[in-house]
Amino acid sequence: MDLTFTPEQTAFQEELRTWFAANRPTDPPDDEDAAYQWRRQWQKTLHGAGLAGVHWPKEYGGRGATLSETAIFFEELGRAGAPLPADVLGLLLAGPTLMVWGSQEQKDRLLPTILDAEESWCQGFSEPDAGSDFGAVKTRAVKDGDDWVVTGQKVWTSGAQYAKWCMLVARTGDPAEAGGPAKHKGLTYFVLDMESPGVEVRPLVQITGSPEFNELFLDEVRIPDSAVVGGVGNGWKVALTTLMNERAGLAFFLQVRLRQQLDALVDRAAGAGGTDGVIDDPVVADKIADLHLRTEALRLLAWKGLTAIERYGQPGPEGSLGKWLWSETNQQLVEVAADVFGSEALIDGEPWAYELLRARGNSIEGGTTEIQKNIVAERVLGLPRV
Amino acid sequence: MRFELSEDQQEIQRTARELLAERSSFTQVRAAGEARREDDALWAELRDLGWPGIAVDEAHGGSGLGVIELAAIAEELGRAVAPVPFLGTALAGLVVQHDASDGDRERWLPGLASGELRGAVTLPGDAVPVPGASDEGLVVVAGADGPQLHAPGSGVAVAVDAIDPTRGHGRVTVAGAAPRDGGPGGGLDRATIVVAAELVGVLQRALEATVDYVKDRKQFGVPVGSFQAVKHEAAQMLRDVEVAKVLVANAAWVADAGDQAKLSEAAALAKAAASAAGRRVSAQAIQLHGGIGFTWEADLHWLFKRAQIDAVLLGGAGHHRQRIARYAVPRAAAAV
Numbered sequence: 001m002d003l004t005f006t007p008e009q010t011a012f013q014e015e016l017r018t019w020f021a022a023n024r025p026t027d028p029p030d031d032e033d034a035a036y037q038w039r040r041q042w043q044k045t046l047h048g049a050g051l052a053g054v055h056w057p058k059e060y061g062g063r064g065a066t067l068s069e070t071a072i073f074f075e076e077l078g079r080a081g082a083p084l085p086a087d088v089l090g091l092l093l094a095g096p097t098l099m100v101w102g103s104q105e106q107k108d109r110l111l112p113t114i115l116d117a118e119e120s121w122c123q124g125f126s127e128p129d130a131g132s133d134f135g136a137v138k139t140r141a142v143k144d145g146d147d148w149v150v151t152g153q154k155v156w157t158s159g160a161q162y163a164k165w166c167m168l169v170a171r172t173g174d175p176a177e178a179g180g181p182a183k184h185k186g187l188t189y190f191v192l193d194m195e196s197p198g199v200e201v202r203p204l205v206q207i208t209g210s211p212e213f214n215e216l217f218l219d220e221v222r223i224p225d226s227a228v229v230g231g232v233g234n235g236w237k238v239a240l241t242t243l244m245n246e247r248a249g250l251a252f253f254l255q256v257r258l259r260q261q262l263d264a265l266v267d268r269a270a271g272a273g274g275t276d277g278v279i280d281d282p283v284v285a286d287k288i289a290d291l292h293l294r295t296e297a298l299r300l301l302a303w304k305g306l307t308a309i310e311r312y313g314q315p316g317p318e319g320s321l322g323k324w325l326w327s328e329t330n331q332q333l334v335e336v337a338a339d340v341f342g343s344e345a346l347i348d349g350e351p352w353a354y355e356l357l358r359a360r361g362n363s364i365e366g367g368t369t370e371i372q373k374n375i376v377a378e379r380v381l382g383l384p385r386v
Numbered sequence: 387m388r389f390e391l392s393e394d395q396q397e398i399q400r401t402a403r404e405l406l407a408e409r410s411s412f413t414q415v416r417a418a419g420e421a422r423r424e425d426d427a428l429w430a431e432l433r434d435l436g437w438p439g440i441a442v443d444e445a446h447g448g449s450g451l452g453v454i455e456l457a458a459i460a461e462e463l464g465r466a467v468a469p470v471p472f473l474g475t476a477l478a479g480l481v482v483q484h485d486a487s488d489g490d491r492e493r494w495l496p497g498l499a500s501g502e503l504r505g506a507v508t509l510p511g512d513a514v515p516v517p518g519a520s521d522e523g524l525v526v527v528a529g530a531d532g533p534q535l536h537a538p539g540s541g542v543a544v545a546v547d548a549i550d551p552t553r554g555h556g557r558v559t560v561a562g563a564a565p566r567d568g569g570p571g572g573g574l575d576r577a578t579i580v581v582a583a584e585l586v587g588v589l590q591r592a593l594e595a596t597v598d599y600v601k602d603r604k605q606f607g608v609p610v611g612s613f614q615a616v617k618h619e620a621a622q623m624l625r626d627v628e629v630a631k632v633l634v635a636n637a638a639w640v641a642d643a644g645d646q647a648k649l650s651e652a653a654a655l656a657k658a659a660a661s662a663a664g665r666r667v668s669a670q671a672i673q674l675h676g677g678i679g680f681t682w683e684a685d686l687h688w689l690f691k692r693a694q695i696d697a698v699l700l701g702g703a704g705h706h707r708q709r710i711a712r713y714a715v716p717r718a719a720a721a722v
Contacts, residue, residue, distance in 0.1 A: 001395075001454055001639040002388045009387075068387055259721075266718035279711060289707035292714045293633070293655050300389070300632035307389040321625050370614075376624060377617035381597050386612040 003303070005072070013072050019049060020080035028083065032210060036086060036162055043085035043117035052115050053091055055249060060099060060111050067306055071252045078256030089159060090114035090121035092249060094167050097189075097242045101230035106191065110165065119164035124154040124192065124216055125239060132371045134169075134239070135183030139218060141170040141190070147222045148172070148190070154216040156365075160201045161214060166192040167242060168223075169235045187235030191227045198222075208357045251305075251322050255298045258326065261333055261355070262288075262295055269340045278340055287336045294329040298322060317380040324372040327362035334359045389635070391458065399458040405435075406466035412685040415552055418469035419688060422551040429470040429501065438472060439499025441576075442479045446495035452642035453576050456480075457583035457634065464587025464696070467688045469552040471504050473584055474518020477577040477700075478505025481526050484573030485533050494524055494535065506543065507533075507577050507700065510562030514698050515548035519556030528574045528700075530563040550691040564701075566709075567650045572641065575653035578700045579637045582653075582660035585696040586634050589627050589663055592671035592689045596620060599675050616674060623670050626663035633659045651713040658706035664697035 005013065025042050028035045046052040055070040056062020065073065077084070085091060095114050098107055113119040130136035139152025150170050160166070171178060173186015192199070198221035203211035230238035266288055271277035278284050305318030334356045338345040345352035363369040377383045391399065409428050418425050432438070441456040442448025456476060463472055479498040482490055482505075497503030504523035508516040510530075519525050525536040525543050536542040536558075543556035568575025597620060600611030610616050637656035640649050668690040672679040679686050697703070 001391060001635060001643075003636065003639050003644065005387065262714075263718040263721040266714045267722040270715045270719065272719070272722075279715060282708065285711035286704065286707050288714060289658065289710035292710055293658055293707070294629070296636075296655055297629040297632055297659065300636050301628065303387050304389040304632055304635075307387065311388075311390070317624065317628060321628055325625060325629070370618070373618040373621040374614065376621040377611075381617075381620055381624060383597065383601060383611040383617050383620060384609050386608060 005068075009068060009072060012069055013076060016051075016073060016076040017080070019051070020076060020082055023049070024080050024082045036159075039083050039086035040117045040120070042083055043087060046085055047116050052085060052117070053095065056091075056095060056111075056115070057099070060095070060107070061115050067310055070249050071302065071306055074249045074252035075256050078253045078260070081260070084253065086117055086162075087114060087120035087159075088250075089123055089163075089167075090119075090165075093123060093242045093245050094121040094165065096245045097167065097238060098229065100241050101189070101234075101238045103226070105226065106229065110191065113164075120159060120162050122157045122160040122163035122166045122194070122214075122216075123242070124157055124166045124168040125242075126156045127153060128155055130178075132368055133179065135187075135236075136179040137169055137171055137187060138175070138178050139168075139170040140175060141172045141188060141223070143172075143225075144222075146225050148188075148225065148228075150190070150192070150218050150221045150223055152218050154218070155204070156213045157201075157216045158213045160194065160216050161203065163194050166194055166216070168192040169239050172232055172235075184236040186233060187239070188232050189229040189235040189238035190223050191229060192218075192221065192223055193227075196221050196223070206358075207360065208354055251298075251302045251319075251326070254326055254330075255295070255302055258295050258298065258330055258333065261330075261337075262291055265333065265337050265340060266292075284336070284340065287332070291329060291333050291336065294325060294332075298326055298329065301325070317376060320372045320375045320380070323366060324363075324369050324376070327359075327369060330362050331359045389632075391454070395454055395458055398455055399462060402437075402459050402462035403465070406462055406468055410463075410466035410468040412467075412688070415467050415469055415688050416685065419551045422547065423469075424471055424553050425469045428468065429472075432470060432472065433501035438475050438501035439479065441476070442483060442495055442499040443491075446483070446491060447499040448479070448495070452638075453480075453579055454638045454642050457580055457638045460580050460584040461587035461590075464584035464692065465591040467552055467588065467591075467692050471518045471523075471553055473553075473581070474506035474516065474523070475501060475504050477507040477580060478518075478524055478526050480576040480580065481507050481528055481533050481569060481573035482524075482535070484571035484576060485528070485569040486535065486573075490535055498524065503538070506556065506558070507574070508558045509564045509700060510560050511564065513557065513559070515546050515555035515695060516543070516558050517548075517550075517553055517555055517695065517699065519543040519558050520545060520554055521556075525556070525558055527558060527560045527562070528565060528569055528577075529560075530565045532570050533573070534560065534562075536560075548691075548695060550688075550695050552688060552692065555695070564705075566712075568653050572646060572649050574700070575637075575649045576641050578653045578657045578706075579634060579641060581696055581699050582630065582634045582656040583638065585660040585664045585693060586627065586630050588689050588693050588696065589623075589630065589660075589667040592668050592686065592693070593620075593623050593627055595686065595689075596623065596671045596674045599679075603676070610674075610676075619670055619674055623667045626667050630656070630660040630663040651710065654706040654709040654713070657701060658703045658710060661697040661701075661703035661706065664693040665703075668693035 053062035054065040058064040141148040168190040172188040198219040200217040269279040301318045308316035439448030444450040506519035507526045548555035634656040637652035640652040
């Protein structure tokens with residue numbers, strides 16, 4: 001056991017703290033589109049300092065940081081109260097997927113504009129009838145000369161209104177296979193140009209009132225054969241690469257953010273801001289202690305997971321456990337906050353009111369809690385699938 | 387950052403596991419439990435190997451290793467529900483070494499390190515049956531003003547038949563205020579971490595037994611472990627165990643190599659997590675075994691009973707969460 005950083009890691013941490021202190025953006029604008037542009041500008045600032053793709057290999061313009069350094073980067077990003085870069089999907093999902101599966105031509109064309117925030121990405125995986133059951137994807141791609149003609153509907157596509165590119169999974173095999181035993185076989189992964197004719201993005205408003213995600217309608221959209229990633233019929237495997245990358249790094253950011261939210265909550269509960277020290281109520285104290293415990297466990301689980309990957313090349317159970325524990329803890333936190341802050345958490349437009357509503361999505365987005373439990377039970381504990 | 391035991395520490399744990407698989411099988415645990423008698427031959431063997439003194443200073447007859455090594459052994463003894471008076475003796479060693487006077491160290495540590503003298507630790511005013519507490523041993527009551535040491539023959543411990551029949555327990559009724567922090571020199575904190583470590587071992591075994599069982603047991607023509615209702619409970623058990631594990635590992639590391647100012651908080655986090663998991667996981671193990679899990683014939687109840695005692699020994703989850711809440715306040719004030 002050694003839960004300290006090496007001198008090099010400490011130096012990197014110091015470098016980041018100094019840089020974030022000097023470069024952290026001011027508060028975001030209220031307007032949705034302006035806020036996006038603000039985060040895009042932030043990504044450009046990060047890129048200028050070589051920090052947009054810290055985890056990207058040097059050959060692709062990244063810093064070539066180790067896993068631990070990447071974790072430190074996301075911890076410090078969160079600690080500085082700085083936002084995630086605008087194109088998280090490109091930096092964390094599309095980029096690393098293309099590095100594994102993309103053609104040289106695709107890498108040369110697509111990777112540089114992810115880093116410098118010139119072009120951003122969205123993810124076209126889920127469909128109205130294919131949520132947790134990814135193999136039920138029905139969007140069809142039919143070969144026509146050198147092109148594929150794609151028709152179907154995607155949903156929950158965050159950032160589609162800003163995206164130039166979409167990681168699109170469509171069925172190139174027999175449509176009858178959708179949802180059947182061979183459902184994974186006929187899928188193909190494409191890079192879709194969102195400016196193609198036949199692409200329509202419709203905002204989907206969340207319970208918070210803001211349209212963070214969209215519906216994506218594809219009506220006979222032509223995609224060139226050169227935009228297939230990883231080969232026709234190999235989409236399941238390519239998509240898994242994307243999904244495997246989904247939580248790497250982010251876990252550290254979210255864990256630090258959770259800690260900050262909790263600190264703010266505890267400080268208020270202890271009496272700051274006129275809450276009369278409700279932490280002296282043993283029931284409140286008990287809930288806050290449990291939140292503190294879970295938040296600390298999340299930090300340790302994240303680092304333990306990293307050790308497993310560094311030492312053995314594969315993640316332990318920490319990833320799925322972490323996502324599940326994080327979402328549940330964040331939901332608990334906003335509920336305790338609603339008790340501690342009182343009406344402030346129930347007035348439209350107040351930050352804690354937004355958190356109270358937004359947190360409901362945590363246990364659904366990125367794989368529902370029910371699916372995470374299945375993953376833990378089947379892949380970690382080895383319980384049988386039926 | 388390296389979140390795993392070192393090679394040497396892993397070797398200690400592996401050796402302990404192999405020895406106990408041989409010498410503390412459920413058949414042997416059952417023999418001890420049904421006779422309500424500790425396994426003297428096993429205890430003699432562990433004493434010869436120096437286990438009771440693993441974390442006692444070399445100057446006082448121990449091996450001078452840390453809480454990490456001691457916790458690794460305690461975890462294995464928990465996993466095996468070993469019917470020996472190890473836990474109380476090791477806990478007493480930690481409190482005497484870190485929180486007692488030089489004179490008391492000279493007087494008590496050599497006996498505790500060799501296992502010739504048995505020990506026990508409890509909190510003042512606590513009605514918990516204390517493992518290892520007897521009139522033949524040293525009874526440590528860790529109060530707000532530091533530890534009170536009650537010598538053998540003091541009459542402070544009264545033998546009781548606790549629900550866990552695999553080792554001896556005593557009731558110790560000494561009034562007084564419980565310590566706010568974990569002992570003047572961190573001895574009580576270290577002891578608390580080691581109880582949590584034993585509990586983690588018990589729970590890990592209960593989880594493994596449950597997973598094996600639900601893979602094997604068939605109803606409606608399929609293994610019951612294929613049902614989501616069962617899968618999700620098993621996943622919850624794993625999560626509870628993993629959360630306790632990382633917090634115990636962290637606390638043991640803080641004790642040996644970390645910032646001592648953070649020891650009390652780390653120990654409280656470890657014990658709160660282990661105690662909460664202790665109740666839930668041992669109960670769910672019985673539930674997922676169905677009817678057979680509730681029988682005397684199945685071996686789960688040895689684990690369940692040990693877990694109940696460990697969950698409350700040196701403070702239960704609620705006690706430690708109240709401590710944690712107090713640590714959270716200055717920490718948050720400094721950060722906000």
